[in-house]
Amino acid sequence: MVRFDDPSPSENPDGLPKVSPLARRIHGWSWQAFPIGMGTGAVYVTLSGIKTRSSILTTVETVFYVLNMILFVLNTTTLLLQAILYPKQAGRLLTDPVKGVFVPLVVLSFATIIIGTINYTVPSGHSSPDFIYVLFWVYTGFAVLLCFPMLMIWFNKPHDLSHFTPAYAFLVFPLMLVGVVSFNVLRVLEHDDPRSVGVLLCGYFFQGLGFFMTFIYICIYFIRIMSTGFLEGHQANGAFVTCGPPGFTALALIQLGQRAREILPAHNLVSPAAGEIWYATSVMSALLLFGLAVFLFLFSALPYWFKLHKHLNEILGCWALTFPNVGWISTLALLGNIFEIKAFYYLHLMMTTIMVITWTVLFTLTLVAFWKGLIFRSKDEDVIKDSITISFSRRSSMSDVEAEKHDKRMRSSGEVV
Template structure:
C-alpha cells in the first residue's frame, strides 16, 4: 500500500512537471472595434441608398419650399458620410481580415450586395447634380463622373455575375434581391438623364450619354426582368416569401419603376438632342419621346403591381426581429423609381391628383426612413448587426503554423 501511494505521488508530480513545461497558449484579446470591422458587410450600403431615396423623392415635389430643400441637402451629406463610412470600414476589413473580406465577396448570398457600392455612388452623383451644380461643380466634372460610374458598373457587375453563375442555385430559395447583381447597369439610364440636365443638347457629348443611357437601361432592365420571372416561378412553387426574404419582394418593383422613369426622361432629352444635331429625321426626337411615354406607362403599371404584390402579405410574412432590420431597407430605394414616375406622368397628362399622391408617398418615405434608421441604430448598439463573435475574429486574424513559416500572428484590431 505504501509503495502504491509513493508511485501515485510520483505520477502526480511528473504530470505537474510536464504541464508546467508546456507553454500556456493565451488567446489574443479582441477589441470591440475589431469585432465591428470583422462583422461589417456590403449589406450596409442599403442604409445609404435608403437615405438617398428621401432626397431624390423630395426633389421631385411640385412645390418645394426652402425648408424642404435644406432637408434634402442634409440627407445628401448624410448619404455621403454613410458611403465613406462603409468604404473605409470594408477597406480596413480587407487589410486586417482578408479572409473575411474574400469570404464576403465570394459568398453566393452575401456577395449580391457588392454591386450596391456602385448604386450608392450613383445616388451621390444625382445628389451632386441636384445640389452642387452649377455653383460648386461644373458640367465637365459631372460628365467625367458619368463615365466613371459606367466603368465601375461594368467592372463590378460582370465579375460578380461570373462568381454567382459559377455555382448552382436552388429555385425554392430564390429572391428578387439577386437582381442586385444587375442593378448598377440598369441605373445607367437614370444617371444618364440626370447628366444630360447639365450638358447642352447641341454638345456632341450629349449624344454619347443619351445612347449609352438607352443601351445600358435596356440591357439592365431585360436582365433583371429575367430574374423577376424566376421570382414568379419561385412563389408559384413555395408561396409568398417569408422571413427576411419578404423584404426582397419590394426589389421586384425597382427595375420596371426605374426603367419607366428613365424612358420618360431620356425621351425628353432625345427630343432636343436629335433635333439640334439633325439626326435620323426631323421628327425622330418626337417619336422617341412618344414611344418612351407609352412604354413608361406600361412599365409603371407593372411596378405598381409588384409593389402591391409585395406589400399586402409583407407584415404577416416578415420576421419582426432587429437582426433582420437591414433587409427592411428594401422598403425604400426600390420604390423610388415608380414614385418619381408618378410625378412625371401627372405632369405629362396634366393630372393634378398624381402630384398629390406623389406628395403622400414622399411623406411616407420620410416616415419609413426615420423608423428604419432608429431601429438600425438600436440593432447596431445591441450588437445584432455588424459584429462578429470573438472566436471568429481570432480565427481570421491568427495565422496557423502551416500558413506561416514563423508561426507568427496578425494582431487583431
C-alpha cells in the same frame, strides 16, 4: 498583423488575447451596409420631385445628401480596413454566392451621390457640367467592371430555385441605373453639346440591358413563389426589389425621351421628327412599366407584415422597402406633368411622406440594432480565427511558455503564426 487587441494584459479563459470592440465591428461589417445609404439617397431623390419648392425643402434634401456621403465613406473605409486586416473575411464576403450579391450596391450608392451632386452642387456653382460628365463615365466603367465579375462568380455555382430571392437582381442593378444617371447628367449638359449624344445613347443602351436582364429575375421569382408561396422571413423584404426594374425604367424612359426631343433635332440625327417619336414612344412604354411596378409593389406589400419575421437582427433587409420604390414614385410626378392630372401630384406627395417616415423608423431601428451588437459585430473567436498573426508587440511581451501555448493553439486552428 495588428488586431486592435485589448491593451489590458487580461486574456480569455483559453489563453488567447481579448479582441477589442472595434476589431469585432470591422470584422463583422458587410456589404449590406450600403442599402442604408441608398435608402438615405432615396429620400432626397423622391423629395426633389415635389412640385412646390421651398428653401426649407432644399435644405432638408441637402442634409440627406451629406448624410448619404458620410455613410458611403464610412462603409467603404470600414470594408477597406477589413480587406487589409482580415482578408479571409473580405474574400469570403466577395465570393459567397448569397452575400456576394450585395457587393454591387457600392455602385448604386455612388449613383445616388452623383444624382445629389447634380441637384445640389451644380446650381450653386460648386461643380461644373464637365466634372459631372467625367463622373458619368466613371460610374459606367465602375458598373461594368464590378457587375460582370460578380455575375461570373454567381453563375459559376448552381442555385436552388426554392431559395431564390429577387435580391439576386442586385448583380445587374448598377448597369440598369446607368440610364437614370444619364438623364440626370443630360440636365446639366447643353442639348447641342456633342457629348450629349453619347450620354443619351449610352443611357438607352444600358437601361435596356439592365431592365431585360432583371425582368428575367422577376420571372424566376414568380416561378419560385408558385411552388413555395410568398417569401417569408427576411426574404419578404426582397420582394420589394421587383418594383425597381420596371419603376426605374419607366422613370428613365420618360426623362431620356424628353432629352431626345432636344438632342436629336439639334444634331440632325435619324429624322426631323425622331425626337418627338422617341419621346411619345417612351411615354407610352413608361406608362406600361409603371403599371407593372405598382402591381409588384402591392403584390409585395399586402402579405408583407404576415410573412416578415420581426427580428431586430434582420433589420438590414428591411431597407429594401426604400430605394427599389424610388423609380415608380418619382414617375408619379412626371405623369402629373405630362397629363396635367393633379391626382398624380397628391399620390407622389403621399408616397414621398411614407418614404420619409419609413426611413426614420428604419434608421432608428438600425441604430438600436447596432448599439445592441445585433448587426455588424463578429464573435471574438471569429476575429481570432481570421487573424493572420498576433501583433508583434503583444507576442513579444509573452513569456516563452505563453508564446508556445499561443502558437500551439494557432496551429491547431489552421493559422500561420
